[in-house]
Amino acid sequence: MINIPAWARPTAQRFLDAGWHVSDVLHALDTRPDGSEWTYTPHRHGTPQWAVYRLSVWLDGFGQPYPPRSQVLAEQVARQDAEQQHDRQRWAELRAARLHDVEPAARRAREMLAAASLRAASQIRRREVQGQARRSQAGASEDQSARDREARMRWELLDEQAQAAIRAGAVTEVWMPPADEEPIDPRTLARERALAKARREKRNGSGVRDC
Template sequence: MRRTPSQQAFLRAVKEYPDALALKCHAYRNLTEVAGKLADWADWTTLTTRPTEQRIADDLDLALSTVKRWIRWLRERGFLGVVEEGTTNRYRRGNQFGLTEDGLGNRAAVWVLCTPAPELDEGDARTDKTTTEPPSLTLPKRVKEGPTHAREERSSPRRRNRISTTTETAATPGTRKHALQVAQKIHDASTTLRRLSPWYIRHLTRVFVAAGWTAADVLHALDHQPDGAAWTYTWTSRDQIRNVPGWVRFRLSAWLNEHGRPLPGKSQRLAVAAAQLRAEQAVMHERLQAMHAGRVGGPVEPAPRLSRAEALAGPPAAELGSSSGPGETYRAARAALDAKRLQREAERLRWLAS
């Protein structure tokens, strides 16, 4: 293993590790939360972290044994390197105030954030699968025994072909891969649903994603009712929601019809409204074309482009006297407007002269 370049790279490596992707949704969530706390306490320069296991358990509201289990999981897979072992009163002699002879007191363990090196093929002679972590009394080696009976086979490892939603390209709509990518977008956009894993979010929203909903539609449904009214909140912080899956099911159940099928989402409603608007505009355009064709006596043709002098000179006298040109009422109104414009221009010149 090697020192990680940043906290973001450490968290990304933990989330995309094959053994982590094979975990259940609750175990994956606890693992990522513990890794996130270790990254939050890490020094930006040395990338060393030293929060106590009890402090992590209190911040995440987890059992101390759970935190120890996932820290051990990270150490065994090369994500944490031991810089200094922690000490307690059980192993260091101190006085009644908990201070040792050197006056430093009980010290927390110091770890360094690492990323495991890529594994080589087993046939490569240069492969040396050893860890750079020093031996520790708190991290004993696990002995893997073979099958007990002759015909007994080793249990097959867990599936590791989970989907990486951060590096894969866009999947085909309607597939489980596409639903997982939608769930990942919801997980990254919502601070409330970030407490759940993307696989659990896919389980909660699978019916709506199969009906053509997008991540924005799901987030809109969690904040708005089908009639457009906003949901009212009785809590001041997302941490007050104890049962996030139940909260999601309740909000999304309002978007189901009497047969249990999802109603059209926001994007689908906007698409239908846009299609209706385009249809109405097409009908109006056809009506205008028909009106112009009936008035002129034929299909409307684009007028030829005129020069600036021809446009200022206006239409010729022959066209003004034709039946298809402007009538007497139009010419009288145009003359009145020209007279008013000349009168305003004369008043402006008199005001400037004075």
């Protein structure tokens, strides 16, 4: 019974036997069951009578200790956690139900507005057309992006083949300059032919061909 004064221990023992903690006993010595603090005791502080007087108000009509403060607080926390969990689950169910039902409800609302007002019907139809146009435009943008990626990959492969042809000097025809002109390096000519072919393929937008 550490922290409980020696003069209060005999009275506190029955509370400890009932499952109270030392902190519960110390709290009861200073506080009434309703939460108010003691302001007066008709016995001198530090005597067994003082402890008996204050702890006796924590006994029920059968002389049994009330549930300790620590137990009451633990039950409150557990109850609050359970209520919060229930609320979170309920809100999740409501959100899922709203998300599931939002499109049919919106469609019914549009139909009711369209039936009640020609102007509303015209506005609803215009918005539907605009929405379809935006979806079509988004789809076209995705298709164009896919085509751009494909073309970029195709030209990267073509450039690699052109560079390989340049390094290997693979040309089907070598142009020889007239005798009075300065000779041209065949590898330089091969490089120019390969680059010219790559540019021509790129302009025509055709597929990759062998060099």
